[in-house]
Amino acid sequence: MAATRQIEVRDTAASSVQAMDELQDVQGEKMTLNMGPSHPATHGVLRLSLELDGEIITKADPDIGYLHRGDEKIAENMTYTQFIPYTDRLDYLAPLANNVAYSLAVEKLLGIHDKLPERCQYIRVICCELARISAHLLGIGAFAMDVGALTVFLHTFTEREKIYNLIEALTGARFTTTYTRIGGLSRDLPEGWTDELAEFIREVIVAIDDADKLLTRNKIFVDRTREIGVISREEAIDFGLTGPNLRGSNVEYDLRKAHPYLVYDELDFDVPYGEMGDCYDRYLVRMEEMRQSVRLLDQCLAKLPDGPVNVDDGKIVLPEKQKVLSSMEELIHQFMLVTQGQDAPAGEVYFGAENPKGELGFYILSRGGGVPYRLKIRAPSFVNLGILPHTLPGHMISDVVAILGSLDFVMGECDR
Amino acid sequence: MLAVTTDPSQDWLLTLFKVVCVFAVVMPMVAYSVVAERRISAWIQDRIGPNRVGIPFTNIKLLGLGQPLADGLKALVKEDFTPAHVMKVFYWMAPAIAMVPSFVVLAVVPFGSRLGEQKMVIADLDVGILFTFGVVSLGVYGIVLDGYASNSKYPFLGGIRSGAQMISYEIAMGLAVVPVFMLVGKLNLGAVIEYQADGAWLLFKQPLAFAIFLIAIFAETNRLPFDLAESETELVAGYNTEYSSMRFALFFMGEYAAMIAGSALMVVLFCGGWTLPLGDYFNMPAESLGQGLVHIAVFLAKIAVFLGLMIWVRWMLPRFRYDQLMNIGWKRFLPLSLANIILTAIVLWVLNS
Numbered sequence: 112m113a114a115t116r117q118i119e120v121r122d123t124a125a126s127s128v129q130a131m132d133e134l135q136d137v138q139g140e141k142m143t144l145n146m147g148p149s150h151p152a153t154h155g156v157l158r159l160s161l162e163l164d165g166e167i168i169t170k171a172d173p174d175i176g177y178l179h180r181g182d183e184k185i186a187e188n189m190t191y192t193q194f195i196p197y198t199d200r201l202d203y204l205a206p207l208a209n210n211v212a213y214s215l216a217v218e219k220l221l222g223i224h225d226k227l228p229e230r231c232q233y234i235r236v237i238c239c240e241l242a243r244i245s246a247h248l249l250g251i252g253a254f255a256m257d258v259g260a261l262t263v264f265l266h267t268f269t270e271r272e273k274i275y276n277l278i279e280a281l282t283g284a285r286f287t288t289t290y291t292r293i294g295g296l297s298r299d300l301p302e303g304w305t306d307e308l309a310e311f312i313r314e315v316i317v318a319i320d321d322a323d324k325l326l327t328r329n330k331i332f333v334d335r336t337r338e339i340g341v342i343s344r345e346e347a348i349d350f351g352l353t354g355p356n357l358r359g360s361n362v363e364y365d366l367r368k369a370h371p372y373l374v375y376d377e378l379d380f381d382v383p384y385g386e387m388g389d390c391y392d393r394y395l396v397r398m399e400e401m402r403q404s405v406r407l408l409d410q411c412l413a414k415l416p417d418g419p420v421n422v423d424d425g426k427i428v429l430p431e432k433q434k435v436l437s438s439m440e441e442l443i444h445q446f447m448l449v450t451q452g453q454d455a456p457a458g459e460v461y462f463g464a465e466n467p468k469g470e471l472g473f474y475i476l477s478r479g480g481g482v483p484y485r486l487k488i489r490a491p492s493f494v495n496l497g498i499l500p501h502t503l504p505g506h507m508i509s510d511v512v513a514i515l516g517s518l519d520f521v522m523g524e525c526d527r
Numbered sequence: 528m529l530a531v532t533t534d535p536s537q538d539w540l541l542t543l544f545k546v547v548c549v550f551a552v553v554m555p556m557v558a559y560s561v562v563a564e565r566r567i568s569a570w571i572q573d574r575i576g577p578n579r580v581g582i583p584f585t586n587i588k589l590l591g592l593g594q595p596l597a598d599g600l601k602a603l604v605k606e607d608f609t610p611a612h613v614m615k616v617f618y619w620m621a622p623a624i625a626m627v628p629s630f631v632v633l634a635v636v637p638f639g640s641r642l643g644e645q646k647m648v649i650a651d652l653d654v655g656i657l658f659t660f661g662v663v664s665l666g667v668y669g670i671v672l673d674g675y676a677s678n679s680k681y682p683f684l685g686g687i688r689s690g691a692q693m694i695s696y697e698i699a700m701g702l703a704v705v706p707v708f709m710l711v712g713k714l715n716l717g718a719v720i721e722y723q724a725d726g727a728w729l730l731f732k733q734p735l736a737f738a739i740f741l742i743a744i745f746a747e748t749n750r751l752p753f754d755l756a757e758s759e760t761e762l763v764a765g766y767n768t769e770y771s772s773m774r775f776a777l778f779f780m781g782e783y784a785a786m787i788a789g790s791a792l793m794v795v796l797f798c799g800g801w802t803l804p805l806g807d808y809f810n811m812p813a814e815s816l817g818q819g820l821v822h823i824a825v826f827l828a829k830i831a832v833f834l835g836l837m838i839w840v841r842w843m844l845p846r847f848r849y850d851q852l853m854n855i856g857w858k859r860f861l862p863l864s865l866a867n868i869i870l871t872a873i874v875l876w877v878l879n880s
Contacts, residue, residue, distance in 0.1 A: 150763060
């Protein structure tokens with residue numbers, strides 16, 4: 112008997128929701144894991160919301176800004192010189208390099224960047240390279256610590272301590288150096304400092320070799336970092352990576368070679384770069400960069416000329432105190448510099464320096480006078496972190512810390 | 528029922544006395560292996576380490592040997608905080624469950640030859656090693672339960688990792704020691720030591736088994752390079768993230784007690800237990816009290832060597848990733864230990880026929 116069969120036609124929206132629910136049951140639930148802002152591996156106050164499928168990351172969402180201090184806005188309310196201490200607090204692992212980069216940017220605005228005395232330029236290169244060694248020692252130590260090798264971290268930290276001693280002798284402060292001035296330096300090298308630096312160079316090479324022995328051919332370390340966090344050449348360029356992270360991805364681009372500033376074009380050094388752009392390559396690049404920095408320091412010590420460290424221009428550099436008390440012109444210069452700042456021409460200028468973390472750029476828009484109308488900081492850590500949502504998915508939780516460690520960022524600079 | 532050898536002289540009172548003695552020796556060992564860990568790590572890392580605490584209320588520092596007292600006191604007087612979101616009963620049980628098995632294992636380990644008439648083992652079981660594996664496996668419950676009870680994501684991941692890790696390495700560990708018992712012919716740990724007297728240590732006869740067992744012990748005790756359950760740079764503090772005060776200290780003590788138990792097993796199974804290949808005085812069961820004490824000292828010294836090794840390794844190596852660890856356990860050690868069993872069987876068969 113052919114009877115009509117009743118077919119239940121369900122609401123399509125409801126059925127698709129039900130289908131989704133069933134699919135969810137098959138796929139399993141995903142877990143959201145909040146990593147940071149106070150997590151041992153996020154190097155400061157980075158927060159990552161990770162979506163996990165088991166231990167595999169399906170989505171990563173970095174949340175930055177926990178260390179935002181409004182540096183760029185602060186800069187608009189003070190003279191160029193007054194802002195130098197704030198640059199210490201950008202990449203606080205390499206404050207000397209920040210000082211140099213900022214001063215060079217302002218000097219470019221003032222049009223005196225090619226009038227800097229030789230000695231000043233060499234000392235600034237020494238500062239930059241010391242800062243680079245210091246930052247990379249910490250970067251590699253922290254990277255090793257993130258993958259579980261705590262000992263390397265403490266050994267590299269011992270070496271950084273020596274750098275801090277040098278910096279203290281040089282600037283009077285260990286951490287917040289504020290060493291450069293617009294048009295020169297706050298003071299010349301102290302007596303005997305170059306000998307101490309030469310001794311440090313000998314010691315740090317040994318320490319770099321020690322770290323090398325502990326990590327480079329360590330099977331566990333290589334397994335943890337090889338083919339992890341691969342950033343291809345194209346991706347690295349697309350995401351605007353700079354510094355060791357870019358060079359790790361097989362891009363031979365170093366501002367010290369591409370757009371030489373200071374006396375880098377007179378010095379002999381190589382730019383290391385990696386092959387496939389994984390964590391291990393970035394590690395190797397940093398290792399080699401430290402060796403190259405040592406080479407640069409050696410050359411600077413050999414070539415270091417005598418002479419003044421400041422440009423000879425009373426409208427830019429503070430005069431000697433003795434002259435201020437005895438001469439009318441110097442007194443006026445002193446008064447104008449302290450109250451008004453350097454009288455910069457109207458215009459805009461961008462200067463990027465090869466800092467340990469990448470290209471630290473300062474864009475200054477001036478409408479004349481001693482205060483910038485707008486100062487924009489291109490922070491390498493901020494740009495480098497942008498690749499995280501792209502790179503992290505597909506990796507495991509343990510790889511997150513390896514990738515974060517290999518990207519070697521500083522939140523002080525990222526959040527500004 | 529477990530088959531306890533019916534030695535008439537071994538009544539329960541003496542057994543209880545031995546339990547107390549073993550406990551009295553192991554607890555300080557746990558405390559001092561923590562100090563050793565801190566001092567050795569400091570030495571490796573170019574630091575000084577704890578060297579201040581000596582005898583309380585005096586100026587005597589004793590190279591920091593009073594540190595365990597200070598550590599223990601600190602753990603006791605810290606606020607014992609129970610987060611609101613935990614499952615209280617399990618949360619309270621977990622540290623105890625994590626700690627107890629490590630101590631129970633020591634019950635079957637012969638830590639000396641004899642003192643007078645007494646065999647220096649708490650329970651001279653004929654199935655000693657089976658008992659050991661059975662009890663060691665219980666340790667995982669403490670950590671898994673903790674990950675579950677903490678009701679928090681990082682401990683949860685730590686607990687899951689630890690569960691998977693300990694189960695997979697137990698299999699490799701169990702299979703690794705099978706050749707040992709094929710050679711010895713008995714499961715009693717005392718018999719294993721007798722077999723190894725006069726220097727025929729199984730370490731040399733079964734190097735592969737020893738290597739697998741050693742690495743598996745690292746994994747079992749959750750030590751670096753296998754400390755995935757805790758991995759402080761990934762999971763904050765792993766399974767003990769939500770713990771504080773003495774409960775945290777219990778996990779800590781459990782870890783060190785497990786290290787001691789693991790070392791003791793390695794010494795017994797592969798390094799001749801209390802014997803030394805230096806003549807009958809060190810190889811035959813003791814006849815005088817002094818000789819018995821010397822044997823115990825030899826045993827403790829061997830344990831100390833292994834503890835030193837474990838501490839040294841911890842501070843030298845990075846940590847594996849979770850999937851790498853499972854690969855090593857299942858894809859390398861399992862086939863290797865099976866191959867080792869077959870190889871041993873063939874060699875024994877050839878020799879006996």
